Amino acid sequence: MLDFFIGHYAYWFVFILMAIGLYGMTVKCNLVKKLIGMTIFQVSIILFFVASANKWGATVPVLDHSAGSIDPTKYINPLPHTLMLTAIVVGVATLGVALALVITIYNRYQTLDETRLLEHMRKDDDSE
Amino acid sequence: MILSNSPALAPLSLLLAAIVIPMVAFRRRWLAFPIALCASAFATGISVVNLVRVLSEGVIHYHFGGWIPPIGIEYVLDPLSAFVTLVVNAVSLLVLVHAHRSVAAELPDRSMPYYAVVMLMLTGFNGIILTGDFFNLYVFLEISSLALYGMIAVGNKKSPVAAFRYLIMGTVGGSFYLLGVGFVYMTTGSLNMADIAKIAPTLYHQPALVAALGLMVVGLGIKMAIFPLHGWLPDAYTYAPSASSALIAPVGAKVGVYAIIRVIFYVFGVDFVRHSLPLTDILAWLGAIAIVYGSVLAIAQKEMKRMLAYSSVAQIGYIGLGIGLANPYGIIGAVLHVMNHALMKACLFLVAGNFRLKLGHSTIPRLDHRVRKRMPWTTAAFTVGALSMVGVPPTVGFFSKWYLALGTIQNGRWLFLAALLVSSLLNAVYFFRVLEKVYMKPLEGDVPDDGDTALAEAPGSMLIPTLVLGIALLLLGLFNAVIVTGIITRIVPPGM
Amino acid sequence: MKTANYIVLLLFTGLMIYASLGLPQRGDPYATINLDESPVHSPGAAAYYIRNAHKDAHTDNMVTVILADYRGYDTLGEETVIMTAGLICFMLLRRRKEEKDENA
Amino acid sequence: MRTHRPNPIVSLVSRVVSPFIMMFALYVIFHGHYSPGGGFQGGTLIAAALILIRLAEGNETAQLQFPRAWATPLGSLGVLIYFGTGLAAVFMGGRFLDYSVLHLAHHATMSRSYGILLVEIGVGLAVTAILVSIFDNLLEGKPDA
Numbered sequence: 053m054l055d056f057f058i059g060h061y062a063y064w065f066v067f068i069l070m071a072i073g074l075y076g077m078t079v080k081c082n083l084v085k086k087l088i089g090m091t092i093f094q095v096s097i098i099l100f101f102v103a104s105a106n107k108w109g110a111t112v113p114v115l116d117h118s119a120g121s122i123d124p125t126k127y128i129n130p131l132p133h134t135l136m137l138t139a140i141v142v143g144v145a146t147l148g149v150a151l152a153l154v155i156t157i158y159n160r161y162q163t164l165d166e167t168r169l170l171e172h173m174r175k176d177d178d179s180e
Numbered sequence: 181m182i183l184s185n186s187p188a189l190a191p192l193s194l195l196l197a198a199i200v201i202p203m204v205a206f207r208r209r210w211l212a213f214p215i216a217l218c219a220s221a222f223a224t225g226i227s228v229v230n231l232v233r234v235l236s237e238g239v240i241h242y243h244f245g246g247w248i249p250p251i252g253i254e255y256v257l258d259p260l261s262a263f264v265t266l267v268v269n270a271v272s273l274l275v276l277v278h279a280h281r282s283v284a285a286e287l288p289d290r291s292m293p294y295y296a297v298v299m300l301m302l303t304g305f306n307g308i309i310l311t312g313d314f315f316n317l318y319v320f321l322e323i324s325s326l327a328l329y330g331m332i333a334v335g336n337k338k339s340p341v342a343a344f345r346y347l348i349m350g351t352v353g354g355s356f357y358l359l360g361v362g363f364v365y366m367t368t369g370s371l372n373m374a375d376i377a378k379i380a381p382t383l384y385h386q387p388a389l390v391a392a393l394g395l396m397v398v399g400l401g402i403k404m405a406i407f408p409l410h411g412w413l414p415d416a417y418t419y420a421p422s423a424s425s426a427l428i429a430p431v432g433a434k435v436g437v438y439a440i441i442r443v444i445f446y447v448f449g450v451d452f453v454r455h456s457l458p459l460t461d462i463l464a465w466l467g468a469i470a471i472v473y474g475s476v477l478a479i480a481q482k483e484m485k486r487m488l489a490y491s492s493v494a495q496i497g498y499i500g501l502g503i504g505l506a507n508p509y510g511i512i513g514a515v516l517h518v519m520n521h522a523l524m525k526a527c528l529f530l531v532a533g534n535f536r537l538k539l540g541h542s543t544i545p546r547l548d549h550r551v552r553k554r555m556p557w558t559t560a561a562f563t564v565g566a567l568s569m570v571g572v573p574p575t576v577g578f579f580s581k582w583y584l585a586l587g588t589i590q591n592g593r594w595l596f597l598a599a600l601l602v603s604s605l606l607n608a609v610y611f612f613r614v615l616e617k618v619y620m621k622p623l624e625g626d627v628p629d630d631g632d633t634a635l636a637e638a639p640g641s642m643l644i645p646t647l648v649l650g651i652a653l654l655l656l657g658l659f660n661a662v663i664v665t666g667i668i669t670r671i672v673p674p675g676m
Numbered sequence: 677m678k679t680a681n682y683i684v685l686l687l688f689t690g691l692m693i694y695a696s697l698g699l700p701q702r703g704d705p706y707a708t709i710n711l712d713e714s715p716v717h718s719p720g721a722a723a724y725y726i727r728n729a730h731k732d733a734h735t736d737n738m739v740t741v742i743l744a745d746y747r748g749y750d751t752l753g754e755e756t757v758i759m760t761a762g763l764i765c766f767m768l769l770r771r772r773k774e775e776k777d778e779n780a
Numbered sequence: 781m782r783t784h785r786p787n788p789i790v791s792l793v794s795r796v797v798s799p800f801i802m803m804f805a806l807y808v809i810f811h812g813h814y815s816p817g818g819g820f821q822g823g824t825l826i827a828a829a830l831i832l833i834r835l836a837e838g839n840e841t842a843q844l845q846f847p848r849a850w851a852t853p854l855g856s857l858g859v860l861i862y863f864g865t866g867l868a869a870v871f872m873g874g875r876f877l878d879y880s881v882l883h884l885a886h887h888a889t890m891s892r893s894y895g896i897l898l899v900e901i902g903v904g905l906a907v908t909a910i911l912v913s914i915f916d917n918l919l920e921g922k923p924d925a
Contacts, residue, residue, distance in 0.1 A: 059701030067692040070359075071685045077348055078681050090351050097358050104366050107710065108703040113738040114815060115730050122730075124712070124723045125705035130738040131722050132365070135315055137743060137820060138754040139358060141907075142322045145761035148914040149329055150347055152765040155921045156333065156340040173338050188876050192867075195756060199863060202763065202856040244749040245869075246878040250714070250721045253749045293767035300760045307753070319753035323760055330764035340768075366699050369709035369720055378716040391695030733892035735813045743818060744896040748877040751899070752866065754820075755859045755906050762855050762910035769921030 062103045069096035081166040083157065087150050094143040098136045105132040186230055187242035187257045190223040190265060191306035191320075198299035205292045212295040213280055219299060220273045223306065227266040234262040235667070241312070249312070249372045256312035256374070260671045264438050264518065265309050268431045271522045272302055274645040275430065278530050279423035281642050282537060286421045287334055294334065298427060301327035305435045314361045314371045317439065321357065325350045325403060328432065331424040332416045339419035346412040353402030353409075360395035363388045373447045380448050390456045396443050397459060404436020406463075406500055407470030410493050417489035422536050425485055426529035429492055430522040437499050437518060441511075445673035450506055464504025468599040470497030475606035479613070484532045484542040487610060488525065491569065494603060495521045498584060501596060505587040508672045513583030515668050516660070520568070520576040523656070527565040527649035534558045534638040534646060547617040555637050559618055561650035566611035568653045571604050576657040579664075786838075794836035801829035809904045813893065819903025826904070827911035834912075839919060848920075851913030858906025865898050 073096055076089020105128050113130035115122070158164055161172050182189065197219030205212040234240060234257050242255040276298070283291050304324025311317050329350070333343035365371055367388045368379040383389050398409070405413040417425045444453055444460070453459050474494025481487040499521070502514025535542040538555065552559045568577035581600060588596040637643060656663065700707035708714070712723045725746065729738040733745055743751050802825070809822030834842040866877040874881035879895025880888040 055701070059703065060696055060699065062702055063696040063699065064693050067689050067696065070692070071689040074352070074688065075681075075685055077352065078685075079678060083344065086348055090348065093355055094351070097355050097362065100359065101362050103702060104362065104699075104709070106703045107705045110705065112816065113726065115736040115738070117736075122727050124710065124726045127726050127738070129710060129722045130725055130729075130742055131371075133739050134742040134747060135750075137739070137818075138315075138319060138750050141754045141820060142319070142354075142757050144911075145326060145757045146322070146347070146351055148761045148918075149326055149764050150344070151918055152768045152914075152921065153329070153333055153340050153344045153347065155918060156768055157344060159921065160337055160340065169341060173341060176338060185870055185876065192863075192876065195752075196863065196867075198756070199759070199856050199860050203853050203860070206853055243875055244877050245745060246875045246880070247746055250718050251724055252746050290767050293763045296763050297760065297767065300756065300763070303756065315747075316750055316753065319750050319757065323753060323756050326757060326760045326764065330760070330767055333764075333768055363695065363699070366709060369707075369711065369714050369722070370718070371721070375714065375716075375718050378718070379714055382715055386698050387695045388698035391691070732889060733896060734887075734889040735893050735896060737813055737815065737817075739816070740812050740818050740896060740900070744899045745877075745879065745892060748866070748899065751903065752859075752862055752877070755862055755903060758907060758910050759855055759859050762852060762913045765914045765917040766852055769917040 063100065066096050066100045066103060069099065072096075083154050083164045083166065083169075086166075087147065087154070090150070091143065091147060094139070094146075098139055098143075101132040101136050101139070105129040183229075183233075185242070186226055186233065187240055187255045187310060188244070190226045190230070190269060191303050191310065193219050193222045193226070194299050194303040194306060198296050198303060201292065201296040201299065205295075209292045212292045213283075216295040216299055217273075217276060220269065220276050220302065223302070224266070224269040224273045227262070227269045230257055231259075231262040231266050231667075233257075234259055235670075250370050250375050253316050254312045254372065255310045257310065259667055260438075260441070260515070261309050263515070263667050263671070264434070265306055267519045267522050268305050268309065268435065269302070271430050271526045271649075272427060274648055275423075275426045275526055275530065278533060278642050278645040279427065281639060282421070282423045282533050285537060286423065290334060294331070294423075297327045297330045300324075301331065301427070305431060308435050309438055312373045314364060314373060314376070318354065318358050318361060321403065321439075322354055324432075324435070325354065328428060331428065332420040335420040335424065338415075339421075342412070342415040342419045346416050349402055349409075349412045353399045355399070356395045356402070357399030360392040360399060363392035363395065367392070373442070377447050377449060380452050384452065384455050393443070393448055393453070393457060393459065397440055397463075400436050400439050400443070404433045404440070405493065405496060406436075407466045407473065407493065407497055410470075410496075413493060414486055414489040417492070418483060418486045422485070422529070422533040425489075426526065426533055429488065429529055430526035433492065433496050434499075434518045434522055437496065437503070437514070441503060441514070444503065445506075445511070450673065453506075460504045460506040462504070463500050464593070464596065467497040467500030467502075467504055468596050470494060470500065471599050471603040472606070473497075475603045475610070479606065479610045481610075482544055484535070484544055484614070485529070487544070488528055488532065491607070491610070492521075492525060494607075495525070495569075498580070498600075498603075501599075502584050502587065505584075505591055505593070505596075507587055507590050509583050509590055510587035511672055512664060512668050513580050513587055515671055516576075516583060516664065517580035519656075519663075520580045523649055523653055524565050524568050524577060527561055527646065527653060528569070530642070530646040530649065531558055531562040531565065534642055537642065538636065538638055544614055544617060547614065549618060549620065552618050557643055557647055558638055561646045562618070563615060564650040564653050566615060568657070569611055570608045574657050575653050576660060577653075579657065579660045583664075790836050794832050798829045798833050801832070802826055805829065805904075809900055810897070812900055813896070819900035820907055822900075823904035823907030824911065826908040827915075830908070830912050831915050834915065834919075839916075846912060848913070848916040851909045851916060854909035855906050855913060858902045858904070858909060861902030861905065862899050865895060865902070 073089045073093030077086050107128050110128045113127045197215050201212050240257040244253045301324050304320045307320030329343045329347045333340045368376050402409045471494050474490050478487045478490035498517050499514045502510040532542045568575035571577045571581045711720045729741040733741045735741050805822040805825035808817035812818035830846050869878045872881045879892045884891045884894040
């Protein structure tokens with residue numbers, strides 16, 4: 053039972069973090085707060101992968117020549133780390149585009165509050 | 181050399197164009213369009229070659245860097261992926277030809293980055309379709325979605341808000357998909373689709389794998405706007421520049437549909453889905469609801485692009501219904517409808533673009549029969565597209581509905597059959613509303629019939645793609661038996 | 677509306693935690709992902725990388741070898757993603773400045 | 781920066797620190813074969829050094845160091861280095877991104893090693909240029925400019 057807990061509790065914290073991120077994205081009205089939630093959400097998934105790469109008693113995946121023959125149990129799984137390097141870059145790129153959109157929106161409407169933004173848009177629709 | 185590398189060449193040529201455009205066309209902007217057009221034409225040619233090769237040689241695997249699959253990344257060229265790449269590349273080539281004038285009119289000073297971003301979107305789509313690796317699919321999904329956010333955001337005043345909402349939704353979708361990949365990787369230890377297809381049947385009722393399937397389908401569903409997750413779609417299509425909506429609407433959602441077909445039927449397999457999660461039933465019900473919901477809302481719209489956007493929701497419902505039926509007729513209908521809807525939507529959006537260029541608007545109540553007199557060819561193309569959407573026999577639209585109807589009858593789902601029939605009526609209502617304005621409505625007031633010389637047929641670069649699509653709708657309808665027996669029957673996945 | 681949101685979030689977290697119960701023990705060196713062979717006898721990718729990275733590419737850092745060689749196509753995609761982001765920021769925000777540059 | 785007030789301490793410290801960050805970044809890129817590191821990490825560090833100068837010295841002064849017009853073509857060049865390495869392999873008769881056929885060294889494994897280095901340099905260049913470009917563009921689109 054305790055073994056099972058130790059083998060899984062990290063994932064549960066990751067999912068709680070994920071829920072916090074989703075909360076920021078869905079409930080908050082300010083667009084920048086939504087972006088903060090989005091970043092938390094993405095980081096939680098990165099943590100999920102990195103947590104899964106762990107092996108007890110293993111070291112970083114850089115070959116140690118002094119160890120002689122290669123023992124896969126002595127190095128943590130390198131694949132999730134590689135995938136997450138890519139995912140981090142994707143996250144940065146998305147954040148950059150999102151900030152560009154936020155700046156464009158602020159320049160046009162002078163507000164970042166979603167409810168007021170929708171009001172402005174409805175007004176524009178009526179005037180057309 | 182070209183032949184041995186042909187599976188990878190379509191996305192790579194598009195990517196090369198996207199890299200070269202910012203370097204070459206930074207100061208000489210007029211170069212951007214020819215480069216983009218050449219790359220798109222080359223990709224279309226390569227897709228034709230690939231389809232012919234697949235039909236004669238069988239499935240082709242392409243290993244990047246020479247590494248064998250679970251170690252490296254592979255591209256898989258089977259009849260389904262070859263067919264869908266050809267549809268995507270050919271339709272976008274036609275739309276790109278059409279887009280030149282409307283980009284010059286709507287985005288005069290941003291044409292260089294715009295064409296580069298269009299090339300990146302097509303790279304992403306080709307990559308998603310061809311890849312045989314789950315993580316590679318995620319990377320290309322993100323390339324195409326980032327490009328889509330950008331293409332939507334350069335429209336009118338409201339477009340950045342629409343793009344931002346799509347960005348938030350799309351990121352949730354992409355992250356769900358990535359989480360699903362994580363679950364799959366941790367339970368099976370592999371990222372290669374063919375490898376997982378072998379391992380998954382040994383893991384029925386493994387909650388992590390079931391969750392992975394659910395997360396992947398929901399994630400892709402958000403990206404492709406399956407019915408309850410379609411919230412971002414109408415605004416995005418309406419506020420985007422007309423070149424963007426004509427490029428995104430026909431092919432964007434189809435790529436998501438393709439990915440869902442691939443994940444459900446080729447990776448996890450029908451048996452896994454039947455044993456673990458009532459996913460196909462859910463998809464079928466959502467599809468049926470989407471068909472009716474989208475059609476009803478389309479009737480209520482005044483703006484033509486928004487009407488077409490809601491009609492897209494309905495049409496994606498047809499495809500979802502076909503997938504959800506999970507029998508051979510359903511799959512044939514769904515894949516055929518992928519092609520049909522790409523052609524029909526492209527045709528109709530091009531017509532909307534022509535109206536926008538010549539009339540300055542595409543609002544339905546303001547159309548009148550002057551349009552038919554001055555723009556006869558555009559009106560003819562619209563008529564063919566509308567008839568095809570309704571499903572009148574000689575056009576392609578009839579045949580996919582026919583196969584879907586056969587599928588519902590085979591499964592004995594009469595309610596879904598009813599949804600199909602009702603939606604055909606609703607389609608007729610909202611398209612005949614436009615046709616009635618164009619053909620019947622007399623001029624308002626005493627405006628002299630030939631006083632307005634500005635109103636004329638669209639220029640050749642816009643008219644020809646529209647007409648080609650209109651003729652293709654008729655021809656492919658007449659020869660659809662060839663496509664179905666030659667290509668699509670070979671797509672029906674194993675286990676059905 | 678807000679309460680519905682909270683309920684959905686709680687349900688999501690609960691479902692995910694339930695799904696995670698089926699995952700292998702974290703840190704187990706003999707879990708499926710870390711084996712040399714998958715259950716259907718295809719090579720296990722992670723163990724292959726650890727064993728052969730140095731032999732194949734004469735590079736000690738396995739992450740570098742996977743990133744640039746075994747899964748190099750992913751990294752090309754990653755580059756493309758960030759180039760897309762740069763181009764979109766350019767397209768959305770750099771307009772007035774470009775005109776100014778050309779006038780000068 | 782709109783209201784840039786020069787501060788001698790900030791200016792001096794960032795001017796001194798920035799070259800060392802870049803030095804370390806080059807180490808991270810070129811030593812990525814033997815220790816944690818690589819193109820993306822190093823590229824981000826160079827971009828951080830450039831952005832530090834932009835923040836401390838004001839955007840106009842920083843243009844002397846890295847003009848904003850370079851960023852987009854340079855980023856494309858970085859991706860082109862990566863893409864070109866892959867395409868060269870196709871022309872030498874291998875698969876896309878198969879560095880062993882490139883004959884960068886006598887042995888196929890060493891050739892792979894050099895191929896990886898080449899690709900990492902491309903990644904570093906692209907990431908540097910594009911992160912700076914995103915920063916510049918965000919600054920340029922600032923409200924009421």
